[in-house]
Amino acid sequence: MLAVSAASGIFGRLVVDHLLARCPAQDVVVAVRAPERVADLAARGVQVRRGDYDAPDTLRTAFKDADRLLLISSPELDPVRRIRQHRSAIEAARDAGVGAVVYTSFLDADVQAEGVTEAHHATERALRASGLPHTLVRHPFYSEAFLNPGLHAAILSGVLDDATGGRGINTAFRSDLAEAAARVLTEADHLGRAYDFTGTLWSYPQLAQVLTRMCGTTVVHRVRDSASPGAQGWLEEQVRGGALERQTDDLRRVLGRPPTTLDEAVTKILARPAPGSDVAK
Incomplete structure (x- = not known):
């Protein structure tokens, strides 16, 4: 059971x-x-x-x-x-x-x-x-805190701004972490271990390049001096200080495949209706 x-x-x-x-x-x-x-x-x-x-x-x-x-x-x-x-x-x-x-x-x-x-x-x-x-x-922190349908706004404006200083981000998607948990629960050889899960390292400059390539219009990355309000601003400060750049191979090994890549994530996000659009209602 x-x-x-x-x-x-x-x-x-x-x-x-x-x-x-x-x-x-x-x-x-x-x-x-x-x-x-x-x-x-x-x-x-x-x-x-x-x-x-x-x-x-x-x-x-x-x-x-x-x-x-x-x-x-x-x-x-x-x-x-x-x-x-x-x-x-x-x-x-x-x-x-x-x-x-x-x-x-x-x-x-x-x-x-x-x-x-x-x-x-x-x-x-x-x-x-x-x-x-x-x-x-x-x-790690969930990728959904950064990569979500809100990216549609960057495509419409042609500007992706952030206050992370271009540093690397090692977040992982809930779906990958959930699959890993299910594997640990159901497979042998995991008892007594401690896994440090991280996703594929990415950055906002890379994200702007991916959006440009996938949506067919230029999305420029712009560094913002001030952090976002609330929890999002705190997360940006952590990234800017390099706190989210640690990487391990644990998640890939438990999944038996690479974690969701930035390209894969953006493809899924752009396939969803933009927030507030008629299709989303």
């Missing part, structure tokens, strides 16, 4: 899709806070159980009979609460007799205990202390 926690989110649903391509639906359990949100998965034959990170008793029941559990990190932003939720999930997995845990951590969580990796660092330590066999799959 394979269990997936927090499976009602975008990433969790992608993992379930990949699992259903690899094993019978009756062998897949999803643990979600609100079972009614995944009625479509139940209709596909997946076992749906209530599993709330803030209610440990529900987790023990949800994880029962699971040979392997994909512990998807909580969406909670407060690290203190997030750590408490993850520790509760690990304790519930141990109490329920789960055979092994696969945890979606974050790049550099093994060496950085503060900032975006704080809860992941603590969770990795808690897993080691639990004695449960486990695998760590450390994610």
